[in-house]
Amino acid sequence: xxxxxxxxxxxxxxxxxxxVLNCSFTDSxxxxxxxxxxxxxxxxxxxxxxxxxxxEQTSGRLNASLDKSSGRSTLYIxxxxxxxxxxxxxxxTGRRALTFGSGTRLQVQP
Amino acid sequence: GAGVSQSPRYKVAKxxxxxxxxxxxxxxxxxxxxxxxxxxxGPEFLTYFQNEAQLDKSGLPSDRFFAERPEGSVSTLKIQRxxxxxxxxxxxxxxxxxSGSYEQYFGPGTxxxxx
Numbered sequence: 001x002x003x004x005x006x007x008x009x010x011x012x013x014x015x016x017x018x019x020v021l022n023c024s025f026t027d028s029x030x031x032x033x034x035x036x037x038x039x040x041x042x043x044x045x046x047x048x049x050x051x052x053x054x055x056e057q058t059s060g061r062l063n064a065s066l067d068k069s070s071g072r073s074t075l076y077i078x079x080x081x082x083x084x085x086x087x088x089x090x091x092x093t094g095r096r097a098l099t100f101g102s103g104t105r106l107q108v109q110p
Numbered sequence: 111g112a113g114v115s116q117s118p119r120y121k122v123a124k125x126x127x128x129x130x131x132x133x134x135x136x137x138x139x140x141x142x143x144x145x146x147x148x149x150x151x152g153p154e155f156l157t158y159f160q161n162e163a164q165l166d167k168s169g170l171p172s173d174r175f176f177a178e179r180p181e182g183s184v185s186t187l188k189i190q191r192x193x194x195x196x197x198x199x200x201x202x203x204x205x206x207x208x209s210g211s212y213e214q215y216f217g218p219g220t221x222x223x224x225x
Contacts, residue, residue: 004152031210043114043201043216044153089152093210096166097143100152 002027002092006101013080014109021075021104023090028068032093035064035075037086038103044089048075080108112136114217116202122223123192131187131220135204142185143214144177145201153201159185160208192224 003026013019023033032051036044048057048064050073056065063076073090087105091098115134123129135142141160145153146169155169161182170177174193179185189196199221203214 006152009150034213041218041221043218044203045216046213049213091152093214095210096208097155097158097169098145098153098214100154102150102152 002030002094002099004090004092004099004101006088006090006104008104009102010105010107012107012109015080015082017080017108018076018078019080019106021077021088021090021106023073023075023101025071025073025092027092028071030066030068030092031095033064033066033073034091034093034098035062035073036089036091038089039086047088049093077106080106082108082110084108114202114204114215116200116217116220118220119218120221120223122225125192125194125224127192128188128190129192129222131189131200131222133185133187133202133204133217135183135185135202136215137183139204139206139215140182141205141208141212141214142179143203143205144185144187145203146171147199147201147219149198156187156200158208165208189222192222194224197222197224 035047050066061078087103091100143158144156147153157167159179199219205212
């Protein structure tokens with residue numbers, strides 16, 4: 001059974017810093033790896049989806065990488081802004097339902 | 111078009127009461143998923159449907175939980191005799207297809223508090 005872990009659980013950085021969020025998974029036979037953002041009281045917003053045959057995806061200031069052999073994915077956020085403050089979740093999309101990590105709560109200080 | 115909607119957004123129930131949570135998926139989406147998110151945790155899978163067929167209910171925590179999608183569109187998650195450990199956010203997601211190649215779109219969730 002796939003298990004997904006995210007470290008750290010919480011992170012606070014000053015505005016403008018570049019930062020990396022980590023995601024690890026136990027089963028390297030990952031289907032696709034997806035990163036989400038969750039704002040308080042809101043649902044999940046998909047940020048990036050990396051298919052199992054890919055190694056990275058980029059969207060604006062976000063870059064996500066996938067290393068199946070080591071069971072790790074990272075989300076890189078460049079030039080962080082206060083509006084980036086949210087909880088970031090990674091998930092193995094699986095063949096059916098998603099398996100999520102417990103998230104990293106990010107606070108960007110102005 | 112409209113996204114996934116859920117109602118009510120907040121529900122407070124006394125222990126022992128039955129509750130019903132509604133999900134309206136994106137029109138035309140074949141698959142519908144329910145997840146439970148406890149405070150400070152990631153969402154955990156409960157059940158999913160393809161059209162009106164419930165194909166997997168292995169994530170339902172007990173026989174007090176029941177889900178249906180009788181006409182293949184709107185779905186209802188029912189919890190009987192609610193317990194305090196049922197307090198969580200219940201998220202619904204829909205997708206065009208069933209395989210992991212199809213992106214799931216999430217609703218805002220229903221926050222259930224059992225007192």
